[in-house]
Amino acid sequence: MATQSTHTGVDATAHTSAADPSHSASFPPFDASTFGGQLFWLAVVFVALYLLMSRVVLPRLSGIIEARDTTLGRDLDTAARAKQQAEDAGRAYEASLAEARARAQSLAQQTRDSLAADTDVKRKALEADLAERIAASEVTIAERKAQAMSNVRDIAADAATAIVERLTGQAPAPQAVAAALDAPTR
Known part of the structure; x- marks a missing residue:
């Protein structure tokens, strides 16, 4: 009798799984009878995502890009003005x-x-006294020139650091800024 109940239990389980469509052998997305519904929901989701992207995401993204372009342009203008001021200061110093x-x-x-x-x-x-005065004046001028040039380098370093920090969100290492300032221009 125990063998019959075991056999009957197996048969009942096999019969239930064969009659239940949720336990079918094919994978539901590959079942040809569900293609229509799948295509319908694909179209609905695609249209919803398209509308979401075109109405919400893309305007925000274009606003961010425009703001970044404006900031970049402003920073480049500031750097150009600082460079022009440094060049003017150099010409004034030479004069x-x-x-x-x-x-x-x-x-x-x-x-x-x-x-x-x-x-x-x-x-x-x-004449010896005058030569000493001239030498002292040239030393003073050389010191002022060095001081002025160090200020120009500091201004350039600060401007470059600010630009890079604005563009990337991280301040560059002072050694990298110094290396970039020391690099020969073409």
Whole structure:
């Protein structure tokens, strides 16, 4: 009797799975009888996603791209103005240097002309004094030039760091900025 109940249980399970369509042997997406419904829902989902993308996502994305382009343009304009200011400062420095040298040379010539009547000893002492003044002035000018050029480099480094940070969201390493500033231009 135990064999019959076991056999009957197996037969009942086999009969239930054969009669139940949810337990069919074919994979539902590959069943030809469901193609119509699948194509309908594919079209519905495609249209819904298309409308979502075209009405919500793409306008936001284009707004972000326009904002980034505006920011990039503004940053490039700022960098160009900073570069122009640095170049103007360099030209002004060169002009003041030339003027200072011209004044120093003019002063030396006037002093030599007025002291020509004095003795050779006084003239040589005065020329030595003037040479020291010129050297001190050139040292001062060289120091100011170095200071001005270091300010220009700092401004360029700050501008480059700000631009890269704005574009990428991360500030570059100071060594990378220094290497980029030291790289020869073409």
